[in-house]
Amino acid sequence: MDFRNAVQLVGDYHHVEVSPDAHLDLGADITIRSFASIEVSNGANLKVGNRVFFNDHCSIRCTEEITIGHDTMFGDGVRIFDSNHQFNNYHVFKTVMSGAPIHIGRDCWIGANTVILRGVTIGDNVIIGANCLIHQDIPSNSIVTHSETLTIKPKNIAKFHAFVYTYSDQLEGLEYLLSSLPEVDFHVAAPTNVSEYLRSFERFKNFQLYEYCQSREVSDRILDMADIYLDINHWNEVDDIIGRALAIEKPIFAFDNVVHRLSEKIQVFGLDDKDKMVEAIRQQLV
Incomplete structure (x- = not known):
């Protein structure tokens, strides 16, 4: 028609x-x-x-x-x-x-x-x-009809921020980190659409998802805001994000099975040492 x-x-x-x-x-x-x-x-x-x-x-x-x-x-x-x-x-x-x-x-x-x-x-x-x-x-x-009353409430913004940039929905230790660090907002960005599995982490109040995040300006803004970068994603590094984090001296934490670069400025932990990573992150954020 x-x-x-x-x-x-x-x-x-x-x-x-x-x-x-x-x-x-x-x-x-x-x-x-x-x-x-x-x-x-x-x-x-x-x-x-x-x-x-x-x-x-x-x-x-x-x-x-x-x-x-x-x-x-x-x-x-x-x-x-x-x-x-x-x-x-x-x-x-x-x-x-x-x-x-x-x-x-x-x-x-x-x-x-x-x-x-x-x-x-x-x-x-x-x-x-x-x-x-x-x-x-x-x-x-x-x-x-309606009244002229406005209701204004603040967004639930955390005190601290972590960033992950990923092609993959497999983020090592993510659920443990989200549960262990409720005072940290985890900003997880992907340059493509994301799976329902990754979206399921929205059940955590401190999980912030960025789908189709292809703009360098947007990822730079998140990286600048972040207190730490988490190198925990499987597959390849996205858009030189580790290099960009190192260039601005952003603290980086990684698991040894997924770490994309080795540097004395990157703290690397084994999968059995998730609690030690959490403690190191807390010390960094003090």
Whole structure:
């Protein structure tokens, strides 16, 4: 289905990107006014009912699934996002997303500048006041407004930081080190996508994962922030990271079965000496 031919585009400039593998189910008499922006990604599902109206400056970002019932109206500047960028305490990932479907019922009026986030279901016959952030389900036959109260909370930033740059998901002694050094945030970066096994370490609060970390600027920033570098990854050294750590006199700790370089400035431990490595790291961080 050709999106532009299926809806009535009124006024000036409409940004429309619909991927070839997207699935569209568009009703009759849909109206979209000026400066709207619509993106539907590969494999995503966008379903819009009859007589739905979008006022100026509305946006739809559909990467998973968005459904909108008949006769629903959207005020100026409404934004609908069914996915988020993934992030950790130190970095936001440009290309790694997580999504959940959005379902909006029939006969709703969504007020100007409302933002609707992933995973939300809005029932039928709902009125949402201007400037609302919709991050939870709204039952049918409801009126939604908001207060001006802001809630601000700090990120959980550790006192100390360790860095590992790796092509491999096999990091020697990682679980033991994470458990033994809760006061240290372990920044694990990979220039590629990562396995579910490596991602499983996110169960530790002090594990910070950087996927598709190909920028020298980003890896330099993490290395500068780190108090120590851990040479514990199997496979090859990534982007001269050991040399870069040595050049700025960053303390380096390694296991003898994976160490990539030998230097008097690198402290090397056997696999049976994990406790000694932990004690040496603690002494370094004092």
